[in-house]
Amino acid sequence: MEKIIKLSLSCLMAGASALFPSVVCAADGVTVNHLGVNNTLVRVDSGKRFLLMPVQESNDDATVNVVVDGKLEKTVYVRLAKSKVDYYVPLSLEDYSGHDVVLNVVTSQSRSTVREAKEDACWSRFVVSDTFDTSNREKYRPAFHHTPLYGWMNDPNGMVYKDGVWHLYYQYNPYGSKWQNMTWGHSSSTDLINWTHHPLAIEANGLGAVFSGSSVLDPDNTAGFGNDAIVSLYTSAAASQIQSLAHSKDNGATFEIYPGNPVITLESEARDPNMFWNAATGEWNLLLAHALDHEMLIFRSPDLKNWTLSSAFGKGLGAQDGVWECPDLFELSVDGTEEKKWMLICNINPGGPFGGSATQYFIGDFDGNTFTPDKDDEGNVPTKWMDFGKDHYATVSWSDAPDNRRTVIGWMSNWQYAAEVPTMQFRSANTLPREMGLFKATDGQIYVSTVPSPEVDMLRDRLVSRHSKLSAGKNPRKISLPADNDGICEILLDIDSRKGAPVSVMLSNDEGDYVDMVYNPSESTFTFDRRKSGVTDFSQDFPAVTVAPTFSDEDSTLKLRIFVDRSSIEVFEADGKFAMTNLVFPTAPYNRISFSADGGKADIRNLRIFSIKDIND
Numbered sequence: 001m002e003k004i005i006k007l008s009l010s011c012l013m014a015g016a017s018a019l020f021p022s023v024v025c026a027a028d029g030v031t032v033n034h035l036g037v038n039n040t041l042v043r044v045d046s047g048k049r050f051l052l053m054p055v056q057e058s059n060d061d062a063t064v065n066v067v068v069d070g071k072l073e074k075t076v077y078v079r080l081a082k083s084k085v086d087y088y089v090p091l092s093l094e095d096y097s098g099h100d101v102v103l104n105v106v107t108s109q110s111r112s113t114v115r116e117a118k119e120d121a122c123w124s125r126f127v128v129s130d131t132f133d134t135s136n137r138e139k140y141r142p143a144f145h146h147t148p149l150y151g152w153m154n155d156p157n158g159m160v161y162k163d164g165v166w167h168l169y170y171q172y173n174p175y176g177s178k179w180q181n182m183t184w185g186h187s188s189s190t191d192l193i194n195w196t197h198h199p200l201a202i203e204a205n206g207l208g209a210v211f212s213g214s215s216v217l218d219p220d221n222t223a224g225f226g227n228d229a230i231v232s233l234y235t236s237a238a239a240s241q242i243q244s245l246a247h248s249k250d251n252g253a254t255f256e257i258y259p260g261n262p263v264i265t266l267e268s269e270a271r272d273p274n275m276f277w278n279a280a281t282g283e284w285n286l287l288l289a290h291a292l293d294h295e296m297l298i299f300r301s302p303d304l305k306n307w308t309l310s311s312a313f314g315k316g317l318g319a320q321d322g323v324w325e326c327p328d329l330f331e332l333s334v335d336g337t338e339e340k341k342w343m344l345i346c347n348i349n350p351g352g353p354f355g356g357s358a359t360q361y362f363i364g365d366f367d368g369n370t371f372t373p374d375k376d377d378e379g380n381v382p383t384k385w386m387d388f389g390k391d392h393y394a395t396v397s398w399s400d401a402p403d404n405r406r407t408v409i410g411w412m413s414n415w416q417y418a419a420e421v422p423t424m425q426f427r428s429a430n431t432l433p434r435e436m437g438l439f440k441a442t443d444g445q446i447y448v449s450t451v452p453s454p455e456v457d458m459l460r461d462r463l464v465s466r467h468s469k470l471s472a473g474k475n476p477r478k479i480s481l482p483a484d485n486d487g488i489c490e491i492l493l494d495i496d497s498r499k500g501a502p503v504s505v506m507l508s509n510d511e512g513d514y515v516d517m518v519y520n521p522s523e524s525t526f527t528f529d530r531r532k533s534g535v536t537d538f539s540q541d542f543p544a545v546t547v548a549p550t551f552s553d554e555d556s557t558l559k560l561r562i563f564v565d566r567s568s569i570e571v572f573e574a575d576g577k578f579a580m581t582n583l584v585f586p587t588a589p590y591n592r593i594s595f596s597a598d599g600g601k602a603d604i605r606n607l608r609i610f611s612i613k614d615i616n617d
């Protein structure tokens with residue numbers, strides 16, 4: 001990015017520095033005035049669209065107070081560069097054109113003299129510009145997963161479908177690629193695959209940063225914002241966490257904040273409100289994560305503004321080792337039956353089955369006030385997981401999806417190392433969009449099924465390999481992955497282990513990196529070993545083996561769909577009986593897939609490999 005920025009160091013205020021030694025010229029249109037060891041004013045005097053702020057990832061946040069015509073406009077936290085510039089983040093000046101703009105910057109490094117402070121790299125590297133280059137050529141930038149153009153993303157939230165458009169809002173830091181400055185970023189799509197990036201939807205205000213929440217359509221105008229309004233409820237997070245309402249009258253582009261906020265307050269930490277229309281009771285319901293109490297609070301309301309607490313679900317149930325966050329609750333049909341059940345999603349961090357973040361769920365009944373979970377034969381409420389990888393979190397569904405669909409998307413990372421993964425100008429992507437269903441397994445329990453949304457099929461580019469049957473034994477059978485697009489592909493295959501011996505499906509490259517996936521029919525498990533997958537040393541929590549139950553009999557064939565992007569692999573059992581999402585950072589793209597069955601013989605049937613286009617390019 002630096003390459004595209006042409007710095008002119010001539011300074012219009014050249015004379016000023018002699019009179020006032022603390023005033024220093026930076027770029028054209030930027031003047032820097034050092035006031036003390038930790039306080040500097042950056043004056044922007046330019047008609048350009050952006051002030052580009054220089055960031056050094058390893059530095060601490062500076063507090064940047066944006067002062068316009070003497071009034072505090074907003075405060076953002078930016079890792080302003082000390083010794084080197086890793087990348088730039090843009091501060092939009094568009095709303096301030098013709099006004100006096102000063103950044104009152106408070107840094108946090110300890111130093112003894114102003115002279116030391118003046119040496120920070122950032123002061124001479126602020127730039128005003130009409131453009132901000134978002135083309136990102138980073139090696140691990142996903143080719144076909146939604147990801148922000150720059151900056152940090154965590155939870156998908158507030159997703160709603162309206163008039164043929166899937167709106168995806170997400171927890172977003174536009175001023176750096178680590179968690180901070182939470183706003184709702186916004187992308188939209190008509191096909192869940194090709195995403196258009198929009199300006200920020202909701203920014204922090206006096207009540208706090210904008211944490212996760214949900215959105216609904218309100219066709220009967222119960223809230224009084226109009227019957228075509230999108231109504232959103234999110235957590236305002238500052239010293240406390242309270243729930244704030246906003247609505248959009250322009251199809252989700254901009255939001256008006258409700259002047260009566262907050263609409264829900266509690267004396268303890270509660271966040272991520274997820275609301276939905278309950279047709280059976282003719283009222284709105286809302287789940288709120290009572291994070292530290294490890295329970296979900298259930299509310300109801302006639303008008304989205306006045307909420308009554310009905311009950312609390314979950315104390316002592318399921319996984320309890322971390323905070324409970326990002327709930328969801330909806331009804332689904334059990335595959336092949338007339339039965340309907342409610343599924344309650346509870347994201348938990350830490351406490352996932354492989355460490356850190358994960359998504360658990362409960363199956364049960366819901367009467368508008370109380371969720372009653374199903375029990376197993378021993379009378380216990382079983383702990384169930386929606387995905388058996390390490391990188392599937394904050395998964396919630398779209399409101400008002402068409403055709404009775406229950407479409408979800410997750411954050412493809414884990415709080416254990418999300419801020420350390422080897423990307424720079426952006427961090428994190430979403431999972432593929434997925435469809436939820438329910439199936440009854442042989443243990444009599446009802447589980448969620450997860451399949452890629454049907455739109456995902458359109459990612460297929462060329463069929464690069466097709467084998468109706470390959471026999472695999474001790475010696476691996478090797479097939480090349482598409483070479484022309486960094487090996488980005490979808491792999492479909494059926495594994496018939498014949499004698500019940502474990503079968504290995506391995507992705508590898510010439511650098512010695514590999515991912516070993518093993519179907520073990522006698523244990524009904526599928527494991528994913530990424531300990532040698534490439535770059536793994538950025539966190540001790542990253543190298544891992546994850547395991548999924550296959551719900552299969554010893555002699556059954558396992559049908560799989562595997563999606564390989566530049567830094568992730570998602571595995572789905574073809575009917576959705578398990579899903580597994582894991583990040584990988586190969587030092588070079590995997591260029592080969594091999595099959596082996598040590599200790600037996602196996603057949604790989606119906607192998608098809610499709611290359612996938614880079615749609616983020």
Ligand code: FRU
Binds near residue numbers: 154
């Ligand atoms: C989950 C979470 C939410 C919160 C958001 C803040 O990842 O911790 O509970 O609203 O992230 O960004």
